[in-house]
Amino acid sequence: MLKGLIFDLDGVITDSAVYHLKAWQDLARGIGIELPEEFGDKLRGLSRMDSLEIILEYGHKENDYSQEEKEALAAKKNAAYVNAVKNMTRADILPKMDDLLKQAKGQGLKLALASASKNAPLILKQLGLADMFDARVDPATLKHGKPDPEIYIRAQELLGLEKNEVISFEDAPAGVAAIKAAGQFAVGIGDPIVLKGADYIVGSTSALDLTEIEKVFEAGN
16 A cells, blocks of 8 residues: 655756756866766766766776865865755746645655755755655765665655555666665656666656556556
8 A cells, every 4th residue: 555655856856957967067177077968867866976986987087086086076066056056946846746745745645755965955945845755865874876775765764664655756767776676666757768667657747647656556566
């Protein structure tokens, strides 16, 4: 029986990916790396340090910086990103997500956030959604990033639920892989080929229908 929903943040509740990419592009440009617009897809669902490693490898600079220097670069990027997301408002909530969250709360479902973003509390506050969630995983407490299932297992535990009692929402392949590794039902939002590992897929949040998702979930349980 369905008792809870677990959500990624970027690309699911809001699309702050554009802010992430701009901050990464500015940082990368400062160290001699030009990132194309499509590079943002490679970073979806990944932690800040994992993203930086991929960027440095792309620019053939993976061995040019000490761990301390890498952390300083990541902090610089984050400062630029935080400054940008302070301008976010409820208008930045993706289509139908506000309605879906309210419908879920009305049904008595528990809600959790499973985002690798350390800025999730700030973003939720800007979106006016901070009070909607019963639990939020603190990424600072995690040992592994997606596609490891740790973050989704932790979210499920924070809700006090079993893996067959939750549905989790993701827009990135690494996130879908994490959900399935946790043994949970995965809703993928985006390209069906890229997210083929999900149990239920929609092209965008505007196509989300909680009633339909629940039907598919219950049929498989």
